Amino acid sequence: MHVDCIVIGAGAAGLMCAATAGYRGRQVAVLDHASKVGKKILMSGGGRCNFTNYTIEPNQYLSANGHFCKSALSRYKSSDFIELVERHGVAYHEKTKGQLFCDNKASDILNLLLTECEYAGASITSQCSIEKIEKIADTFYLHTNLGQYSCTSLVVATGGLSIPTMGASGFGYQIAQQFGLACTPVWASLVPFTITDKWQPIVNALSGLSLNVRVTCNKQTFNDPLLFTHRGLSGPAMLQISNYWRPSDTLLIDFYPSGDLAEQIKAWRSQGSKSELKNLLATILPKRFVESWLTETEAGRAVNQYSDAEINAVALKFHQWRITPSGTEGYRTAEVTMGGVDTDGISSKTFEAKTTPGLYFVGEVLDVTGWLGGFNFQWAWASGYCAGQYV
Incomplete structure (x- = not known):
């Protein structure tokens, strides 16, 4: 199966990127190894998903390159995601310090993302394990348990190591290293x-x-x-x-x-x-x-x-x-993984790897970690949206 863009990982950043690219007319396939997509979204915020914060500033993020996050956060603001939430009729409230939660359940946010992907024509396949990735000329070939997929734009949105019971793994870091990208040390955080x-x-x-x-x-x-x-x-x-x-x-x-x-x-x-x-x-x-x-x-x-x-x-x-x-308590209960794919090798505008055309990284897999309070979700929305403009 050949498509314009494949997104590995059906989490917050991956689904946001897929929908954004789909609306541009790109043919997008999202592949996820879990049996159910968006598991981390569903358990976040005590089951009510702290999906963003009224006040988002770059100094609320940690990275070896503190400037990297500025571009995306300025191009896709919390107000942009709030507008999307309101358009879908999702009821929400401010809990404390600008933190926004669903009135009902975190599934409201996941359903919003799935609906956006459906409207944009992006397909989502779960229980798809990627066994091998190759790049030949301008095309990426993904060998999976469900057969071979190929694309010209490959987005890695696999998250970090936090909460392995939700399916977290270091697969995104392995892809980065395969294509010659450096990774900063990682450890459990917001823990x-x-x-x-x-x-x-x-x-x-x-x-x-x-x-x-x-x-x-x-x-x-x-x-x-x-x-x-x-x-x-x-x-x-x-x-x-x-x-x-x-x-x-x-x-x-x-x-x-x-x-x-x-x-x-x-x-x-x-x-x-x-x-x-x-x-x-x-x-x-x-x-x-x-x-x-x-x-x-x-x-x-x-x-x-x-x-x-x-x-x-x-x-x-x-x-x-x-x-x-x-x-x-380690990755077992950590909300995020600190560190990740070194942003020096990634364009802050497009999220494309500087040395590998067509390869993109978004969300938690990157060395960008936000404070508690909706900041990491906003990074997922912003990075996913910005990459979705270019894949």
């Missing part, structure tokens, strides 16, 4: 941390408890909720900072970012309060957390028995917790 040192029993005891924090690592800071788990630390704050964390780095966590705890405790003392410190702190922080964080001698004393030095020491425990995670 929970594991704690195995002396703090593990306390973290485990606090499992399920969430509170707002300020977390800092490598000069990057986020103010978001933290969730204690039986294995470590999760929640938006931890997922966000994981983009900037590297093994052996220490996290600095402030459990009371909204004020000065020392001043608050001294105010209680000046008011003549005879209440125990743990009870007063439990009015502004979760009780279970306060009791775990204070020593027995600290917890059982009345606030009017504390000196300034003791108050400052207690406050510091809550404002400056330094913890060095033992690692992360």
